[in-house]
Amino acid sequence: FEAIGAPWTVTKRFLRGATIEVTGPQGKAQGEDAEARLHALLGSVRDTSQKGDAATYGALGLLWVAQTDALAVTGPGQIVRDTVRSTLEAEVGSIMGGPAYKRVRTRVDEQFGRYWSPTGQKRGRQNEATERVEIAETAAREAAERAAGLEKAFSELETA
Template sequence: MSLQLRRISLNNFRKFREPLTIEGLGEGLNIIIEPNESGKSTILEALRAAFFVRHATKNQLAQSFAPYGEAVAPEIEVSFNIGADSWKIAKRFLKSPQVEVTGPQGRAQGEEAENRLQALLGFVKDSSQRGDPATYGALGLLWVPQAQALEVTAPGSIVRSSIQATLEAEVGTIVGGAAYERVQKRIDEQYDIYWTPTGKAQSKGRWQAARDRDQQARQAAADATMRLDALEKSFGELETARGRLKVIERELADETEQEQRAGLVQALARLIHQKCPEGLAGVA
């Protein structure tokens, strides 16, 4: 849907107590440049009210349309094109509320006008107090209020339903055509490689070869694990032996113990000589 704004007019809408009209809006990008607090966001809010807020509502959002402290009726008129068709909305809120929609089918007022607008723009009736953007449909996703440009919110059910219906229509188009036949043939070929017509795994071919490779890989992994455990055990025993060897080497290198052993041998010899000198001489 291509919607192009042509003219916006509002009166007694929030800070605009006097009539304001913006004309000459054309195709492409239209930019409004004004100082801060001059009412740019208010104009956008008036547009949203004209499109999505029902004229007879008395909720908190509609109450906020009236200038502060004044019991007046906010009024909005919007002229726009959808495709080659020209449309016009005129809405009045709060006091003597009314709505009129003019389009290719003629003029409609009241609930008939609201229903025609709802069908045209693809939104649903909003029953919340502050206005629920989820009810505005796909067009509402384009409305980015001030200070909310960086917020990310999920689309409402109406938008999700529209997307789902579009995708289903596209899939339906493919399913009945040559593209579907090609895809289905390819799927069947791949299925036959791995499964039988009854849904069981093939006992030969790629499936069996893959199972054999998997079994071989599992056995090789188990064998490698056993060898690794044995190797780690051998390393542990080797480290223990090395520790014992270092102790022995330190003992052999200790000269104090050698001197003590030599002294003990000499003392033992003297003792034997004292006890049995003749026996030692005979032995000598």
């Protein structure tokens, strides 16, 4: 797998003759050192209890399903929530404070200012559009009245 921009290898044997070996950019680690390095890479906390606590598994706990818990749905542990929260905060922070945000924010403010005052009152283009709508509605009403008058005149002419 790849973590922190580097390739890593884990070899682990369970039950009789249990062993673990982690190989990465700093070389090989075995036994307790390998366990510690693996947990540091995966953002988990080593749990030595008999049943295991999924809350200590970090992001790996999202993928780990114990046989007895296969049908149960549980929320992620505190480690995962903290990791996801800090990752999202960092991403949002980089977007919110970065040049892309400033460009977008400036553009949105410019566009908003064309239609609304800082206090939320209609102005500018919005008022111009409202005036054009009123003029168009008046013209349509007058045209409808003239058309109705013309129809009446044609009807009277036909009768005569």
